[in-house]
Amino acid sequence: MTKADIAVLGAGFSATAVVVNLLEYLHPERTIAVVGCQNGFGRGVAYATDDDAHRLNVPAGRMSLFADRPNDLIDWLARRGDAYGSDDFIPRRLFGAYVSDTLGQGIQRTDNRARVRFIDAQALRCHALEAERQIFELTNADVIEVGKSVLCLGGTAAGLPVVQGGVDAAVRDLVVENPWTCGWMDGLDIDAPVFIVGAGLTAVDQLVSLRKRGHAGPIHMLSRHALMPHAHVVPRSAAIESPISPGGKLSEMLNALRVAAARSEDWRSVVDGLRPVTQSLWQSMSIDERRRFLRHASGWWNIHRHRMAPDIAGVLDSMRASGQLVVHKGWLERVVREGQNAAVIYKDRHSRTSRRIAAQRVVNCTGMEKCSVARVPLLQDMLDKAFIRQDPLGLGLAVDEQSRIQSGAGMLDTGAYAMGPMTVGQFWEIFAVPDIRVQARDVAQRVATAA
Ligand SMILES: Cc1cc2nc3c(=O)[nH]c(=O)nc-3n(C[C@H](O)[C@H](O)[C@H](O)COP(=O)(O)OP(=O)(O)OC[C@H]3O[C@@H](n4cnc5c(N)ncnc54)[C@H](O)[C@@H]3O)c2cc1C
Numbered sequence: 001m002t003k004a005d006i007a008v009l010g011a012g013f014s015a016t017a018v019v020v021n022l023l024e025y026l027h028p029e030r031t032i033a034v035v036g037c038q039n040g041f042g043r044g045v046a047y048a049t050d051d052d053a054h055r056l057n058v059p060a061g062r063m064s065l066f067a068d069r070p071n072d073l074i075d076w077l078a079r080r081g082d083a084y085g086s087d088d089f090i091p092r093r094l095f096g097a098y099v100s101d102t103l104g105q106g107i108q109r110t111d112n113r114a115r116v117r118f119i120d121a122q123a124l125r126c127h128a129l130e131a132e133r134q135i136f137e138l139t140n141a142d143v144i145e146v147g148k149s150v151l152c153l154g155g156t157a158a159g160l161p162v163v164q165g166g167v168d169a170a171v172r173d174l175v176v177e178n179p180w181t182c183g184w185m186d187g188l189d190i191d192a193p194v195f196i197v198g199a200g201l202t203a204v205d206q207l208v209s210l211r212k213r214g215h216a217g218p219i220h221m222l223s224r225h226a227l228m229p230h231a232h233v234v235p236r237s238a239a240i241e242s243p244i245s246p247g248g249k250l251s252e253m254l255n256a257l258r259v260a261a262a263r264s265e266d267w268r269s270v271v272d273g274l275r276p277v278t279q280s281l282w283q284s285m286s287i288d289e290r291r292r293f294l295r296h297a298s299g300w301w302n303i304h305r306h307r308m309a310p311d312i313a314g315v316l317d318s319m320r321a322s323g324q325l326v327v328h329k330g331w332l333e334r335v336v337r338e339g340q341n342a343a344v345i346y347k348d349r350h351s352r353t354s355r356r357i358a359a360q361r362v363v364n365c366t367g368m369e370k371c372s373v374a375r376v377p378l379l380q381d382m383l384d385k386a387f388i389r390q391d392p393l394g395l396g397l398a399v400d401e402q403s404r405i406q407s408g409a410g411m412l413d414t415g416a417y418a419m420g421p422m423t424v425g426q427f428w429e430i431f432a433v434p435d436i437r438v439q440a441r442d443v444a445q446r447v448a449t450a451a
Helices: 013-025 072-080 092-108 169-174 201-212 250-263 267-273 275-284 287-296 298-305 310-321 377-384 420-427 433-450
Strands: 006-009 031-035 115-119 123-130 133-138 143-146 148-151 194-197 219-223 325-338 341-348 354-359 361-364 416-418
Touching: 006 013, 006 133, 006 143, 013 031, 013 092, 013 433, 031 143, 072 092, 123 377, 133 148, 148 433, 169 325, 169 341, 169 361, 194 201, 194 354, 201 219, 201 310, 219 341, 250 267, 250 287, 267 275, 267 298, 275 420, 287 298, 310 325, 325 354, 341 361, 416 420, 416 433, 420 433
Parallel strands: 006 031, 006 148, 031 115, 148 416, 194 219, 194 361, 219 325
Antiparallel strands: 123 133, 133 143, 325 341, 341 354
């Protein structure tokens, strides 16, 4: 049995952000156990890539780990002699190095710092979740007992959007369920057709990697509305004050935004002006309105809010203009074997007829949106024991405004918190670094005060 004051479960950005903040606020006698298994704590899915074509979709000037030290990343880059400025969209690999390095430096400082122990394992089950006593069983057969815990398990990758049995067993070897391991391109013929399901930022990553590899074959992309992320412009237009405030009806808010965007020189200044109020706008909506937003507006919101670097957009434009990239609107129906290839059968949005396209690889780029409790053994165990419950829309865990986990029985102040994409139901915009770092600071302060 390992004992510590605080357990941080996870090894991605959220976990690192809360640990570096805890090191700032926590009493030096305290101990933190960080449980996660991944090479290089701090990188998680987003920053583990070693492909420099995979770039941040937020300029470096907004990507500091610390909510109160906006220049921390820029200063780190300058100390290394990297010639990047605050408007640059740096490689995600480099950002991952910054996060790991900052964590390492925080731990090495011996002046008045709490102690951190890393445990290379996953949390599998939870045996107690009570005030000042939480017990987790790990995959390495260890058990840890702590007084406070912060769950930072990230989102879950969405599966291919087909009914069960929609992907033939005989074609599984050509279907790439996890595109973040770029090894899927090994053995791919340079002229072969590729079929990408999804048109968001995950798909964009794969397109730039294919391009970098010199892929010459046709690339088909399928999504319900064929909406792709918009591009940032540099220099950025200044954000304008939000024309909407919490409390209105969704339809009225959307109308006000349309009017403001039409009046502005660049709609981006309106979208960027919503950042400070986005979480409170979401929280002010009824559950039905949130559901309506998810059904009708979230796709549009995502492509306007989560934009891509301008030169990456240029690469995609040239791939579309040359005819190499074809974007289809519709719904995936089935994937079957067709000789050496896969055949993708989808329903076209306009004609409502089924179409069939052959490809050497079918790549699932539907992204990491939700935190599906059923797909994470620890969370399923906690749900079964009523230690947690899902938020009303089933997007992730139910937490309050302070990120405290709500149990099946209602609110219990157990000292257990959740962070990052797991808390999307409460905060909505809690995927990107500028949002997570604020949550990390706030959670660390609360945990440190009580520990
Ligand atoms: C491809 C991609 C690109 C992105 N680009 C940007 C960007 O440019 N700018 C930006 O601001 N945001 C970006 N984001 C969003 C953002 O940075 C992520 O949402 C953020 O990294 C989430 O971090 P996380 O630690 O919560 O989750 P993750 O990074 O998913 O990490 C979760 C960690 O938990 C571990 N884990 C899971 N289960 C257990 C368990 N039972 N026990 C212990 N550990 C467990 C996993 O192994 C993993 O290490 C990007 C996201 C993705 C996916």
